[in-house]
Amino acid sequence: MMKEIFDKTLALILIILFLPIYIIVSLFILWKMGRPILFNQRRPGYKEKIFNLYKFRTMSNETDKNGNLLSDKERLNNIGKFIRSTSLDELPQLFNVLKGEMSFVGPRPLLVEYLPYYNENEKRRHNVKPGITGWAQVNGRNTVSWEKRFEYDLWYVDNQSFWLDMKILFLTFLKVVKRSDVSPNNQVTMERLDTYKESKKVKSE
Numbered sequence: 001m002m003k004e005i006f007d008k009t010l011a012l013i014l015i016i017l018f019l020p021i022y023i024i025v026s027l028f029i030l031w032k033m034g035r036p037i038l039f040n041q042r043r044p045g046y047k048e049k050i051f052n053l054y055k056f057r058t059m060s061n062e063t064d065k066n067g068n069l070l071s072d073k074e075r076l077n078n079i080g081k082f083i084r085s086t087s088l089d090e091l092p093q094l095f096n097v098l099k100g101e102m103s104f105v106g107p108r109p110l111l112v113e114y115l116p117y118y119n120e121n122e123k124r125r126h127n128v129k130p131g132i133t134g135w136a137q138v139n140g141r142n143t144v145s146w147e148k149r150f151e152y153d154l155w156y157v158d159n160q161s162f163w164l165d166m167k168i169l170f171l172t173f174l175k176v177v178k179r180s181d182v183s184p185n186n187q188v189t190m191e192r193l194d195t196y197k198e199s200k201k202v203k204s205e
Contacts, residue, residue, distance in 0.1 A: 003162070007104055011097040018091060025056055025088055032079045033060045038092055043109035046129045051101040053109055054092035058083050087176045093132050105165040106131030107153035114193045125153040128160065135164075138171035142190040146197075 015022075026037045039057040042050050058080035062070045069075065076084075083089045096102040102109070109130035118125075136144065136152035144152075156164070 003103065003165070004100065007097050008100065010104065011094045015094050015098065018094070021088070022091065025083065025091070028079055029057055029083075032077060033057060039089075042112050043130070044112055044115060044126060045101055045109055046126065048115065048123075048126045050112060051096070051099075051109075053102075054095055056083055056089040056092060058089050090132055097132065101129075103129040103131045105133060105156075105160075105168045107134050107156065108137065110193065117194050117197045121154065122150050124157055125150065128157055133168060133172040135168060138168055138175060141175070146191075146193055 029037045037057060039055045040052045041055075043053040045051045059075040060077060060080075062075050064070060093102060097104060106129050107125040134153065135156040136149045139152050140148065
């Protein structure tokens with residue numbers, strides 16, 4: 001209860017304070033990539049309840065001559081790279097926090113299509129609200145393996161506290177300032193969990 005009150009109060013304050021940043025980022029996206037300004041995607045939250053997660057859009061809608069979207073790398077322009085590297089794309093999630101769908105700190109909400117790929121232990125990451133940042137994000141973010149990422153998520157579920165949340169928020173601030181651990185080996189995004197687990201399954205067979 002106290003965490004929810006803290007989350008919603010802080011989210012409202014930050015939304016008001018960051019209003020000029022919302023406007024500036026929105027105008028840049030509109031200028032360089034057009035509409036829509038926001039990217040929203042269905043994600044599983046607390047107890048696997050599905051909600052729409054909001055982000056600033058960082059990739060264009062460019063297509064090839066056949067009308068197919070270009071690869072993520074080709075659609076990520078300099079503006080998109082800057083927005084990602086500074087974590088500005090995450091700012092709209094303050095509205096998810098205000099709505100009670102997310103917390104400031106918790107396991108990051110992953111894709112809905114990953115749900116069938118969790119084992120019983122990994123599913124425990126949904127026993128708390130997903131967060132804008134989390135223990136995995138301050139311990140490597142996209143540079144750690146899926147196994148390590150889940151290990152960090154579950155450690156947080158088992159050890160969550162107000163002071164741990166404050167520590168994670170402080171470490172997150174430092175990482176944002178340093179722009180560290182954004183993506184491994186210059187990749188645009190981390191390897192998909194379903195692809196990773198399917199490849200492990202094939203190798204084990």
